[in-house]
Amino acid sequence: MSTTTPPQPGVPAAEPADAPVLEVADLTVDYPQRGGRPLRAVDHLSFGLRAGQTLALVGESGSGKSTVVRALARLQRPSSGTVRLGGQARTRGDAYRRAVQMVFQDPFASLNPAHTVDHHLRRPLLATGRTRRGAQADTAVRELLESVNLTPAADMAAKRPHELSGGQRQRVAIARALAPEPRILLADEPVSMLDVSIRLEILNLLDQLKRRHGLALLYVTHDLATARHFSSEVMVMYRGTVVERGPSDEVILNPAHPYTRLLAESAPSTGATREQARTARRERLDQRARRAAEQREATTEGGCPFRGRCPSVMDICAQRPPAVEVGGGHQALCWLHSTDVRTDGSTDGSTDEGPDEGPDEGTEGSVSDALT
Amino acid sequence: MSGDADVVLSVEHLSVEYAGERPTRAVRDVSFELRRGELLGVAGESGCGKSTLAYAISRMLKPPARLTGGRVLHRSRDGVETDLLALEGEALREFRWNRQSMVFQSAMNALNPVTSVGRQFDDIFRAHRPDWTAERRRQRAGELLDLVGIDPARVRSFPHELSGGMRQRVVIAMALALEPEIVIMDEPTTALDVVVQREILDEVERLREQLGFSVVFITHDLSLLLEISDRLAVMYAGEFVEYAPAEGLVSAAAHPYTQGLLRSFPDLAGARRELRGIPGTPPDLREQLPGCPFAARCDQVFAPCSDQHPALLDLDRGTGWSAACHLHGLQGAIR
Incomplete structure (x- = not known):
């Protein structure tokens, strides 16, 4: 499990000033x-x-x-x-x-x-x-x-x-x-x-x-x-928006965003036995069948871009999700991790222009964090 | 040869050459059996001859490629044997798509862009089921689309109106249109995103369970084959170098090339480890290869590898597991 600054095998011992190039x-x-x-x-x-x-x-x-x-x-x-x-x-x-x-x-x-x-x-x-x-x-x-x-x-x-x-x-x-x-x-x-x-x-x-x-x-x-x-770090992008970012082990071993989870589940796993693979496949087919009735290419105007395909979609997802810190430097753009839906949601709930504000604040925050 | 009745396709000592000043021997003495309902995975890198093999067993080789030896026998459900390589004219036309169909590498481009999906299904039925009425053809096309999880109303769509994954599903539906016993799939998911690839693979598995056809699944992606194949062949420089049950291969791969390929896939959740592939490049298939074709890249190479060709030998593991490597017994190498 990594901390805020995970050990990076690729970083030279004498690292230059932390400012990004x-x-x-x-x-x-x-x-x-x-x-x-x-x-x-x-x-x-x-x-x-x-x-x-x-x-x-x-x-x-x-x-x-x-x-x-x-x-x-x-x-x-x-x-x-x-x-x-x-x-x-x-x-x-x-x-x-x-x-x-x-x-x-x-x-x-x-x-x-x-x-x-x-x-x-x-x-x-x-x-x-x-x-x-x-x-x-x-x-x-x-x-x-x-x-x-x-x-x-x-x-x-x-x-x-x-x-x-x-x-x-x-x-x-x-x-x-x-x-x-x-x-x-x-x-x-x-x-x-x-x-x-x-x-x-x-x-x-x-x-x-x-x-x-x-x-x-x-x-x-x-x-x-x-x-x-x-x-050392991973950003996961979906339809033009980074939905999750953080230290690579954190993001990929403990994905917080449903899209990252979907990606991780879809990767072939060499370790599983055929029986495990078969069970996993049945589950996926069931899940897909349940969602088949829902429109897959749902409109994503304003709200979460992934909500049309998301297995844990909620009503609030029609509003732009906030960037939530889920662990040291690990952020997910998802309502699932928002502890206080009210305060986060109220900033961008009403207007069409609002949606851009949520991620802006989050991402700018992370940049300024990095700069200090 | 265990359980002959179960075998739907048997390939014996098949060899294919591309003519040239020095002919390229793309497939070299390949033998295998495909059982009824089985998914046989064929893994290999580009240029190893895996697609040529697919074209050869589908009788679709075109000059400069030509068969230089071997037999391909098809055994139908009622026990009638057909020598595929002897089929000509009408008999060959009749055999194709009815008994054995193929899903091509770039299914995105396998569809005709200027006619609707329905028209393309129609073409299949007009050619192979001339007695069907238009109504029946339309109905069957709808059923097939439904089978692969596409809204039957999409028969009116043109290929560009479908996503890559949907197009691939349509092509699979077409391959299944006449209920063949064998479907040969050559890199059917390579151009697709991981999530869509996963959906297509699940679909293939479901259809196979439902309809009971056999599949030869050819891809460069060994990790994918491990999950879906019953048995698995690893191909290198035109030969099968290992032939094994998919389960168990991860832990007990016998050929150094298979071991190297397995190492080339970093595990998503596994511990961080030193990652290395297989250094070097495959041999030129125009050359005579007196020794083991993998010797130059092998990290366990020893004396006999340079001048004795290793034969594909049964490893006595009880499952027909075999490997072509001197590490597993020299006695059979001298032929």
Whole structure:
């Protein structure tokens, strides 16, 4: 059981000042929709990324997790909210992009089939002015390849993507992201396209590089198990809102939000016997049948975004749930954990504008907590 | 061969090659039996030949792939044996979908985007049940959708109006349309979210209990197979390297590759441990592989692994549990 500051295997002994390298406050992204109101993909999200630590962002497809990454990489303009790099409110585009790099999901699509590995690594080195042409760049390319265990470097550098396996391609993609010496690495499902036997190798590599370079790592995934093992903190996202966050063991072993529980139950469990699995399946089918009559894609205007699928839905869920502290640094956005429904509910019970206030207060609180 | 009457599909020494300057031997001498009502899981990484195997036993290989050997026998409920590889023309057409159907990897794309779901059910019935009336076809399509938990009114929907999970259910309903004895599923849940994946798997299990068909379930996700399979085959470099009852495999996997795969799945609730996968990459299937194909990645490799090919041997555990590894007896390796 962890305390407020759980022991982090990934944190170097001499940790830099606790201030986050990247601070996200009230990030909101809307996508325009034809003939309708815009789709709110990310709704007032606040968090901080710290050097030498991994934050996992977990969610299903459509939860908005990739939109978060796109907004942080400045590939998507947020509707509102601020992203502060190193405490500064504004950072010029090139400086920002040098500090914040991405590793994409699909290494088959993110490398140019016409170019060699060498070209993929040399370009960012030169473009960001990290090295000069010639011997200096040659050395840097070799070092990058060695840092991601692609050896012998000279052989690997001459290859083109089609000569590499998926895992090797993803290593090239990681080396390319490291070329500008970023402070923050955004890894959007970095292993979901890879074979199971090499996933852990890649995740271990990211973990090592994070320690060696003191990177702040945002690990976006749908896989709760690796999120737990490779991150110190987890945020669970559902329909644009973070519904639960906290130390990774806390959130995944003792999930407080019904959605996180559903995710955890859905993961295949290797330990169970077939009989246990069969019983569990019967229970799930019964539960689903009971809920079948209810509209599954229920409207979620204003209230809890999960209430259409929630097994423990209550009347009050039509109102925006408050962010409730359920343990050291562990928060859930759910009425189930609200000890005093009256006081919490009264702030956002009446108006349409109210709903945004609940989570804002909660998340801002956590950011300011972290800052002090 | 225990309980022959129970076996619905038996595959004997099946081999498939992709033609080329140096042919790629994607499936190498694979044999197995599928029992009636059983779910056989086939686990393997990309490029191990698992999809090629599925296409071979469905008679759907297209050049440059070609069968280079083996037999696939189908035994119907009344004991009639059919040699699948000998079927031609009308007999093959008749066999497909009636007796054995397939759910493809990207079911999202298996549906025709420009016609309604109902029309696509109609196509199946027009082809295989030409004597049915339009009314009967419509009714059966509705029943099938209901069977997989979709509102029968959805027959009028187009694929883009359905979610990924619903589309996958529709494809499963189509595979069951003619009540086949065998359904081959190739990565049926890979593109889906965990929660939806869980729903689909539960659905498959429920339908199997209800209708009693057999399933060959192919996926890269071993942890998923452990939960749903009766028996499980682990495939590597075109061969079955372990063939075991699913229950018990976690604790007693015999082949180092299976052990490595099992290690590659961090347990959600288990203790934190050092996590490692399997270093290295699978061998090139165009090469001649004189020794054990896994030798280069194996952490328990020893002398005979480099030049003697291990055969799939019964481990005498009483359940047909077998493994192709020199660690479990060298005597059978020299062939």
